[in-house]
Amino acid sequence: xxxxxxxxxxxxxxxxxxxxxxxxxxxxxxxxxxxxxxxxxxxxxxxxxxxxxxxxxxxxxxxxxxxxxxxxxxxxxxxxxxxxxxxxxxxxxxxxxxxxxxxxxxxxxxxxxxxxxxxxxxxxxxxxxxxxxxxxxxxxxxxxxxxxxxxxxxxxxxxxxxxxxxxxxxxxxxxxxxxxxxxxxxxxxxxxxxxxxxxxxxxxxxxxxxxxxxxxxxxxxxxxxxxxxxxxxxxxxxxxxxxxxxxxxxxxxxxxxxxxxxxxxxxxxxxxxxxxxxxxxxxxxxxxxxxxxxxxxxxxxxxxxxxxxxxxxxxxxxxxxxxxxxxxxxxxxxxxxxxxxxxxxxxxxxxxxxxxxxxxxxxxxxxxxxxxxxxxxxxxxxxxxxxxxxxxxxxxxxxxxxxxxxxxxxxxxxxxxxxxxxxxxxxxxxxxxxxxxxxxxxxxxxxxxxxxxxxxxxxxxxxxxxxxxxxxxxxxxxxxxxxxxxxxxxxxxxxxxxxxxxxxxxxxxxxxxxxxxxxxxxxxxxxxxxxxxxxxxxxxxxxxxxxxxxxxxxxxxxxxxxxxxxxxxxxxxxxxxxxxxxxxxxxxxxxxxxxx
Ligand code: ADP
Ligand code: MG
Numbered sequence: 001x002x003x004x005x006x007x008x009x010x011x012x013x014x015x016x017x018x019x020x021x022x023x024x025x026x027x028x029x030x031x032x033x034x035x036x037x038x039x040x041x042x043x044x045x046x047x048x049x050x051x052x053x054x055x056x057x058x059x060x061x062x063x064x065x066x067x068x069x070x071x072x073x074x075x076x077x078x079x080x081x082x083x084x085x086x087x088x089x090x091x092x093x094x095x096x097x098x099x100x101x102x103x104x105x106x107x108x109x110x111x112x113x114x115x116x117x118x119x120x121x122x123x124x125x126x127x128x129x130x131x132x133x134x135x136x137x138x139x140x141x142x143x144x145x146x147x148x149x150x151x152x153x154x155x156x157x158x159x160x161x162x163x164x165x166x167x168x169x170x171x172x173x174x175x176x177x178x179x180x181x182x183x184x185x186x187x188x189x190x191x192x193x194x195x196x197x198x199x200x201x202x203x204x205x206x207x208x209x210x211x212x213x214x215x216x217x218x219x220x221x222x223x224x225x226x227x228x229x230x231x232x233x234x235x236x237x238x239x240x241x242x243x244x245x246x247x248x249x250x251x252x253x254x255x256x257x258x259x260x261x262x263x264x265x266x267x268x269x270x271x272x273x274x275x276x277x278x279x280x281x282x283x284x285x286x287x288x289x290x291x292x293x294x295x296x297x298x299x300x301x302x303x304x305x306x307x308x309x310x311x312x313x314x315x316x317x318x319x320x321x322x323x324x325x326x327x328x329x330x331x332x333x334x335x336x337x338x339x340x341x342x343x344x345x346x347x348x349x350x351x352x353x354x355x356x357x358x359x360x361x362x363x364x365x366x367x368x369x370x371x372x373x374x375x376x377x378x379x380x381x382x383x384x385x386x387x388x389x390x391x392x393x394x395x396x397x398x399x400x401x402x403x404x405x406x407x408x409x410x411x412x413x414x415x416x417x418x419x420x421x422x423x424x425x426x427x428x429x430x431x432x433x434x435x436x437x438x439x440x441x442x443x444x445x446x447x448x449x450x451x452x453x454x455x456x457x458x459x460x461x462x463x464x465x466x467x468x469x470x471x472x473x474x475x476x477x478x479x480x481x482x483x484x485x486x487x488x489x490x491x492x493x494x495x496x497x498x499x500x501x502x503x504x505x506x507x508x509x510x511x512x513x514x515x516x517x518x519x520x521x522x523x524x525x526x527x528x529x530x531x532x533x534x535x536x537x538x539x540x541x542x543x544x545x546x547x548x549x550x551x552x553x554x555x556x557x558x559x560x561x562x563x564x565x566x567x568x569x570x571x572x573x574x575x576x577x578x579x580x581x582x583x584x585x586x587x588x589x590x591x592x593x594x595x596x
Contacts, residue, residue: 035104068120238333250295261295283334453485
């Protein structure tokens, strides 16, 4: 403490200072790609190609056919706060470019090996500059058609601490594909192509006719997601006080467990906006259950003097001068086309048939962990008997199996969330969702480790339209999914057919379950990013396939669930470390009631 207080103030050396500053702008490999792509768009490119070697942090390049950089200005482009897009602060109010701070290239240069090759349309030849950790290493002439190529290699090679916090490389690449989709939607007039390890991942041609923004949006959407999926999207449009909104809205069944299906574009910027996310959600009203996010793309155009884009280092957030009116415009415009849509399923379960999953669940395991938690046998009022036994001074609760005809004790479901089970010496309260999650998780781990899981054929195979990132992920996961007992076959992107699901699993909407599981694997799905792929799959499967709070359980289902929970290796917690049950001892009850 003392020592810290006494330290004197010193200026950081420029290298350290710029690496710290770089960390704010380039917080992950995706941000580097985003900045370089934005520069190409700002340069007026008509065609952009992104190439990735291995992973984003190993090497990527972005080539454009835009305005290029004059050779005399190449060094300047690598200097902090050097920009061709903004002269004075007032310009921010009429900003038409994505960049404005002159921070991206120097920030990337500070933490990578960077090379820029560029040729303005009028120039005789191209020139290049190469930098490493921010210092210029090489300059010269080279050959190139008009335009610019920016290559970024070995990102974060000189900031090992940052490297450690990087999310998985494949996750980052999927996020990159999602980002490319977002910019493709924001700039339909630009042709985009992406190549990963020599393999073309997509090529989206430029949309020629931009006279009708909705038609242009639909054309781009069809290129991105396939004509059949794009054809199902609803259109919304609205305008008020100079603010305009266009939206393509997914049907309720396209909704997802995360926000990954949402693209929000404000003045052609790809942003995150809780405000607009909520406006969208409000528009869907009770077409969706609470925990689901609509899939939708929003194009918002706001007079630039009423929009603050300078809120966040990565420019992913914006602030509106009039939040209320933006919210109501978006919510009202999007609600209109949705008014005619029928809900795909009832949101609140209202006395319909009870869920049957537990009928398919194996009855009690031979290897049950006992933990002194055997259910107390009784005649339907086990708790009362347990108390009696104790009250009359026998100490422990009712004698097990004293009565030949003793049935299993009755269990109670509390608020459709908890199972109350009398046990020797007290009561356990089981969280039905967490318990089922633990059971499914262990089953999944076993199947993924060795044992090929059996599957049950669906009577009616389910057709599912996946998003691009879900589709990519599915392709990656296919062997493991098969191991779990899933039978999924591709039917041409973005559609797949679910033919079989793991045996013993009862699920009304297998397609939805598949999508939720895929979403749950991603960064935003909550799963621990550091966990390996098998672990994440097991967790996501368990989380989404498990019975929910709110599901009504029968006696048999409750009993099976409790028995199976204590057949697992770690019945005390679910895979996320949350408690699955709590125990209430009679001793404690006695104390509370003053029985000493
Ligand atoms: P900003 O985009 O905020 O101006 P950057 O650091 O991203 O800052 O880029 C610095 C400058 O380099 C830009 O202002 C632009 O003049 C030039 N530049 C960067 N990339 C390109 C490109 N692909 N084509 C043409 N000029 C570019
Ligand atoms: Mg820029």
